[in-house]
Amino acid sequence: MKITTKVELGIVVLTDIALYSENGQVVRSSEIADRQNISHKYLEQILLGLRQGKFVKGQKGIHGGYQLSRPANRILLCDILNALDNNILANTYEADDQQAVDIRTSVNNCLWSNFNSYMRRFTENMTLEDLIKDYKESSGKQKDYMYYI
Amino acid sequence: MKITTKVELGIVVLTDIALYSENGQVVRSSEIADRQNISHKYLEQILLGLRQGKFVKGQKGIHGGYQLSRPANRILLCDILNALDNNILANTYEADDQQAVDIRTSVNNCLWSNFNSYMRRFTENMTLEDLIKDYKESSGKQKDYMYYI
């Protein structure tokens, strides 16, 4: 049970695009690859997923690049997870006979479905906008600190 | 990002052992395999992990079997996860240069560390005892219902 690098990088990439397209310009994938130290080819895979998830739209051609396709506060963490990770957790054990509640069914209903809701509560309330704010704050702090050195 | 079957079954097995050893008797692995529809050999793997995690102790010999090695309210979900799953989530990205806070570091600190704490809050508060109670309640309900058919 871990966060895949595709998800991890996907979020970084989204944040990068959001930050570097604030004036309406598009962001080339090669820029992102350089800034974030990601293999360009692998980045294209990630961008494919992000595009299919309707988070970004690409503009082809010589002055092409990427942009968010909706405001950052409408991009939820749960949607990113669903778009970039196949196995987003869902324990779907079904008992053979529905009459008696066996242990496996009970654990499935009581534990894992609660766990799912709990996770959803987090991932549905976290937006890309939050991450951008976090970044701006933390990078701001750091700069202040460095001024005093 | 999914719960491994080893974890899922491990919890079922622990619950089974807890329920069927309430009077102090030990539970044979073949019983468990039958009740829970698990391959006996695979079950032994799971029990190995549970034993190494100090959740159960086995008694060898002809009248051997398994028992919990501590009270069910001292067996935490987080411990089970750690014992049966290698990749319990930990995003440990470290920036190359520590001077500037880059996007990746920021996401790591703000998002994933929060996510970790959030998860820990759940898994540290869920005990095997809770699961047993859940099972007893749900199986009780079911029986009541069936009486009225």
Next chain:
DNA sequence: CACAAATCCTACTATGTCAATATGAATAGC
């Protein structure tokens, strides 16, 4: 002691997923 039934231990295999690469097609501007 010998046997039987259980746990315990280690190695192995097959399958699948993930990370990453490779190749090239489609598109848009100059």
Next chain:
DNA sequence: GCTATTCATATTGACATAGTAGGATTTGTG
């Protein structure tokens, strides 16, 4: 028509998981 970009698909290698196999060890019992 050239170039730089996105878009799409196939492939590879490494690794983890699920499950199997065989046998060693222990313990009670006749």
